[in-house]
Amino acid sequence: xxxxxxxxxxxxxxxxxxxxxxxxxxxxxxxxxxxxxxxxxxxxxxxxxxxxxxxxxxxxxxxxxxxxxxxxxxxxxxxxxxxxxxxxxxxxxxxxxxxxxxxxxxxxxxxxxxxxxxxxxxxxxxxxxxxxxxxxxxxxxxxxxxxxxxxxxxxxxxxxxxxxxxxxxxxxxxxxxxxxxxxxxxxxxxxxxxxxxxxxxxxxxxxxxxxxxxxxxxxxxxxxxxxxxxxxxxxxxxxxxxxxxxxxxxxxxxxxxxxxxxxxxxxxxxxxxxxx
Amino acid sequence: xxxxxxxxxxxxxxxxxxxxxxxxxxxxxxxxxxxxxxxxxxxxxxxxxxxxxxxxxxxxxxxxxxxxxxxxxxxxxxxxxxxxxxxxxxxxxxxxxxxxxxxxxxxxxxxxxxxxxxxxxxxxxxxxxxxxxxxxxxxxxxxxxxxxxxxxxxxxxxxxxxxxxxxxxxxxxxxxxxxxxxxxxxxxxxxxxxxxxxxxxxxxxxxxxxxxxxxxxxxxxxxxxxxxxxxxxxxxxxxxxxxxxxxxxxxxxxxxxxxxxxxxxxxxxxxxxxxxxxxxxxxxxxxxxxxxxxxxxxxxxxxxxxxxxxxxxxxxxxxxxxxxxxxxxxxxxxxxxxxxxxxxxxxxxxxxxxxxxxxxxxxxxxxxxxxxxxxxx
Numbered sequence: 001x002x003x004x005x006x007x008x009x010x011x012x013x014x015x016x017x018x019x020x021x022x023x024x025x026x027x028x029x030x031x032x033x034x035x036x037x038x039x040x041x042x043x044x045x046x047x048x049x050x051x052x053x054x055x056x057x058x059x060x061x062x063x064x065x066x067x068x069x070x071x072x073x074x075x076x077x078x079x080x081x082x083x084x085x086x087x088x089x090x091x092x093x094x095x096x097x098x099x100x101x102x103x104x105x106x107x108x109x110x111x112x113x114x115x116x117x118x119x120x121x122x123x124x125x126x127x128x129x130x131x132x133x134x135x136x137x138x139x140x141x142x143x144x145x146x147x148x149x150x151x152x153x154x155x156x157x158x159x160x161x162x163x164x165x166x167x168x169x170x171x172x173x174x175x176x177x178x179x180x181x182x183x184x185x186x187x188x189x190x191x192x193x194x195x196x197x198x199x200x201x202x203x204x205x206x207x208x209x210x211x212x213x214x215x216x217x218x219x220x221x222x223x224x225x226x227x228x229x230x231x232x233x234x235x236x237x238x239x240x241x242x243x244x245x246x247x248x249x250x251x252x253x254x255x256x257x258x259x260x261x262x263x264x265x266x267x268x269x270x271x272x273x274x275x276x
Numbered sequence: 277x278x279x280x281x282x283x284x285x286x287x288x289x290x291x292x293x294x295x296x297x298x299x300x301x302x303x304x305x306x307x308x309x310x311x312x313x314x315x316x317x318x319x320x321x322x323x324x325x326x327x328x329x330x331x332x333x334x335x336x337x338x339x340x341x342x343x344x345x346x347x348x349x350x351x352x353x354x355x356x357x358x359x360x361x362x363x364x365x366x367x368x369x370x371x372x373x374x375x376x377x378x379x380x381x382x383x384x385x386x387x388x389x390x391x392x393x394x395x396x397x398x399x400x401x402x403x404x405x406x407x408x409x410x411x412x413x414x415x416x417x418x419x420x421x422x423x424x425x426x427x428x429x430x431x432x433x434x435x436x437x438x439x440x441x442x443x444x445x446x447x448x449x450x451x452x453x454x455x456x457x458x459x460x461x462x463x464x465x466x467x468x469x470x471x472x473x474x475x476x477x478x479x480x481x482x483x484x485x486x487x488x489x490x491x492x493x494x495x496x497x498x499x500x501x502x503x504x505x506x507x508x509x510x511x512x513x514x515x516x517x518x519x520x521x522x523x524x525x526x527x528x529x530x531x532x533x534x535x536x537x538x539x540x541x542x543x544x545x546x547x548x549x550x551x552x553x554x555x556x557x558x559x560x561x562x563x564x565x566x567x568x569x570x571x572x573x574x575x576x577x578x579x580x581x582x583x584x585x586x587x588x589x590x591x592x593x594x595x596x597x598x599x600x601x602x603x604x605x606x607x608x609x610x611x612x613x614x615x616x617x618x619x620x621x622x623x624x625x626x627x628x629x630x631x632x633x634x635x636x637x638x639x640x641x642x643x644x645x646x647x648x649x650x651x652x653x
Contacts, residue, residue, distance in 0.1 A: 092303075105618035121305040130345075131338055133378045138337075151617025170302050170336035201372045202337065203365060 021070035032229030048226030095166030300339025312342035435538035444546030459561025481584035483562035509629035512612025547601035
């Protein structure tokens with residue numbers, strides 16, 4: 001979310017680089033030599049069948065699941081070679097939005113957004129209040145939601161609050177785990193717009209696990225498809241549509257995908273009016 | 277890598293130019309906050325101020341917010357202030373994080389005395405509602421128990437056996453241990469004090485009566501309230517949190533029948549059995565200490581015990597046990613069903629369940645003491 005100086009030209013360098021990743025639980029191998037790049041400033045949509053290990057990959061990159069072998073670099077640093085302090089510094093540079101929100105149920109929305117600030121920064125209470133309210137407004141929540149508890153929020157509001165918390169430390173990279181699941185089509189479209197607006201305004205790199213074909217068409221710069229423990233196809237939506245892999249074909253050219261594929265010419269300039 | 281946020285002041289007539297430099301990012305934390313505060317001081321009193329961003333290396337929403345806040349405060353102080361030389365990305369950020377009035381609304385005026393009175397009133401009303409709710413719940417569970425008796429084929433036997441094991445069998449070691457220890461302590465203290473009167477052997481009477489009438493059942497109930505009452509609240513409470521209770525209801529199943537009755541019955545069966553074991557362990561503790569500490573042989577101890585206690589002494593303790601179980605089970609289930617959506621609420625209800633059931637166990641014990649005294653049993 002940091003504005004880089006204009007003289008420093010940033011190419012499409014990889015902010016996350018995964019090489020030859022193997023993850024297994026007991027005898028069950030989930031990732032079989034997976035390679036993946038996430039480039040700076042892009043929105044990468046990550047798709048895959050249920051149970052194929054999309055969440056496992058996210059959790060492995062985040063360090064919540066142990067890998068068996070392979071290499072993961074985040075911000076150019078090999079995660080196996082960083083010490084605790086470096087790791088903490090890296091963790092400050094990304095935000096995570098979990099599928100169910102994972103908001104702390106005992107804290108209000110405002111306190112949830114402030115929780116990472118309180119741990120990592122030494123700010124006055126006034127500034128933390130202001131920044132929390134600013135983030136809450138940026139994600140399109142009404143002001144009075146700030147003092148509510150997660151149990152008092154609707155599903156869509158929980159997603160927005162979780163996004164606000166993911167953005168609390170102004171990260172450069174955000175992980176979104178199925179951000180539009182469980183939202184109605186209007187809410188999902190609004191959320192897509194919100195992610196895109198924030199991505200542009202704050203210069204974010206977004207790693208998004210999703211099942212939502214609309215999101216993939218509307219806001220993803222690139223898509224990576226996971227099957228059989230590997231990335232089987234990677235590229236723009238056109239690449240996906242022309243892929244010959246049977247699973248990718250079924251996913252993008254199946255009954256649900258076909259309508260979108262036909263109308264996609266009308267959608268190549270997605271709406272930018274978001275919650276701002 | 278990371279440059280401190282700062283600024284240089286340039287004065288030309290009554291116009292002040294503030295040349296910002298360094299990284300205005302949240303990483304700087306308090307430093308950035310101080311820098312933004314001194315921006316205001318530096319330009320105060322000038323006619324106009326220009327905040328120049330040309331040399332700012334990096335900026336995030338935190339920096340943008342602080343810079344725009346300083347600008348707004350200067351503006352309000354009568355200084356005509358502007359932001360200059362923002363790059364496109366910085367302008368976008370400043371647009372997104374522009375200053376807004378986040379003054380919290382004034383809390384309504386409060387009076388400590390009336391607030392306290394209101395709190396007291398609310399607790400009294402709350403206690404009254406608790407009592408009514410408790411009586412209602414008791415009625416509901418009695419109906420559910422009778423329903424189970426009327427249609428035994430619908431009764432959840434597996435669940436009952438499972439809970440008998442977890443509430444009963446698995447509590448046996450700890451119940452035996454604490455009652456044995458308490459038996460030892462009562463015996464030692466009794467012998468020690470009665471020795472002054474040369475009435476050491478009367479310690480046996482005291483051990484027998486105290487353990488059988490009061491200590492056995494009381495200690496067991498308190499232990500079970502802490503061990504099983506809390507488990508009942510936590511289980512039912514987390515089911516409530518995850519809408520599992522609602523799922524049961526829409527399947528046409530009554531949470532009373534499915535969840536509460538088996539637990540309640542398991543407790544009612546388990547607690548008297550545990551009390552019996554507790555009594556035996558307590559008396560055995562007394563016997564061991566009398567033998568070792570006062571030199572009273574086991575035979576003599578048992579002879580003495582036979583004259584000191586009757587069958588009624590034993591029954592007084594045992595009769596109380598099912599009622600204690602009912603109290604613990606009802607409070608545990610009621611508190612579990614009162615859990616709201618948050619983890620904090622679950623914790624609160626579990627605490628409240630244990631505290632209330634231990635309190636009620638002691639109250640019920642007191643009522644029984646009065647009752648038995650009145651009927652001279």
